[in-house]
Amino acid sequence: MLKRYAAFIVPLLLTAGFLLLTGCSIFLTGEDTAFHALIIGIDEYIDPGIADLNYCVNDAIEMRGRLLQLGWKNEEVTLLLDGEATKDAILSAIGSAVDDSTPGDYILIYFSGHGSCVTDASGDEKDGVDEAIVPVDFVSGNVNTLLLDDDLGEAFMWCATEKGVFIFDSCNSGGFIASSLTKGTEKQSRYTQTAATRGPGANGDLDIVHIPVMTASAENEDSFEYAALQHGAFTYFLLDGLDGPAADSNRDGYISIRELFDHAEIQTEQYTGQFQHPQLKFHREFLDILITR
Numbered sequence: 001m002l003k004r005y006a007a008f009i010v011p012l013l014l015t016a017g018f019l020l021l022t023g024c025s026i027f028l029t030g031e032d033t034a035f036h037a038l039i040i041g042i043d044e045y046i047d048p049g050i051a052d053l054n055y056c057v058n059d060a061i062e063m064r065g066r067l068l069q070l071g072w073k074n075e076e077v078t079l080l081l082d083g084e085a086t087k088d089a090i091l092s093a094i095g096s097a098v099d100d101s102t103p104g105d106y107i108l109i110y111f112s113g114h115g116s117c118v119t120d121a122s123g124d125e126k127d128g129v130d131e132a133i134v135p136v137d138f139v140s141g142n143v144n145t146l147l148l149d150d151d152l153g154e155a156f157m158w159c160a161t162e163k164g165v166f167i168f169d170s171c172n173s174g175g176f177i178a179s180s181l182t183k184g185t186e187k188q189s190r191y192t193q194t195a196a197t198r199g200p201g202a203n204g205d206l207d208i209v210h211i212p213v214m215t216a217s218a219e220n221e222d223s224f225e226y227a228a229l230q231h232g233a234f235t236y237f238l239l240d241g242l243d244g245p246a247a248d249s250n251r252d253g254y255i256s257i258r259e260l261f262d263h264a265e266i267q268t269e270q271y272t273g274q275f276q277h278p279q280l281k282f283h284r285e286f287l288d289i290l291i292t293r
Helices: 056-069 087-100 149-154 231-244 257-271
Strands: 013-016 036-042 077-081 106-119 130-135 164-168 213-215 224-226 279-283
Touching: 036 056, 036 087, 056 077, 056 106, 077 087, 087 106, 087 149, 087 164, 087 279, 106 164, 149 231, 224 231, 231 257
Parallel strands: 036 077, 036 106, 164 213
Antiparallel strands: 013 106, 106 130, 213 279
């Protein structure tokens, strides 16, 4: 069992996995619906001071495979592995998806690799900490080479579609959830701002309006990968749920975001002996959508 954690990179380094989906209770596509997926996995970092991981690339490859099985097309899925997953490449791929999106489109982003918690320099974080993705070209001690939650929030601030979900498979990944998304009951919350009134990082963390955020662990917890699974625990059970009947709790032949999360949450908690508690937060108006096309 290994933590996706490297304390010597920057204080509280973590690993993250990232995924996107959304809509209403049934997501109906039209001829003009575009699908955009960005799948990222990093095991081997350029900086020799950063501990390599074991199964993030496998996480990403298998996640791409499940999407293709569910009807996604090759050209709709961008895969960045190891040396391809630089900060500029990640931002460029996100920018392309956002720029090309329309209100009816569907965006999915998945990230598996190191992540980090660093001191908030901009003053927008109530807890004084920024969460970050660690791209493959990160330089130890250089915060500017991280991809902060503020950067991600700004990248998506003017995204035309509200159909999406982020999934982070990482230590402390619950910290990516916007503070505005943590003040509700039953994993729901009220979000009173709109894209027109909020600014980058207005709520400190990943600041997205209607797009749900799914994380592998709580803000102050580790996230584990296991040789027996050949995956991070949370990703393994997401993939298991995407295979079909195990996550289809209402037996309607379809899998929704909540169904997938509920399956992965229960299995991850059991497998890790309650050391890891996945999180799902979303806007109060989010009704759930199918994860299949």
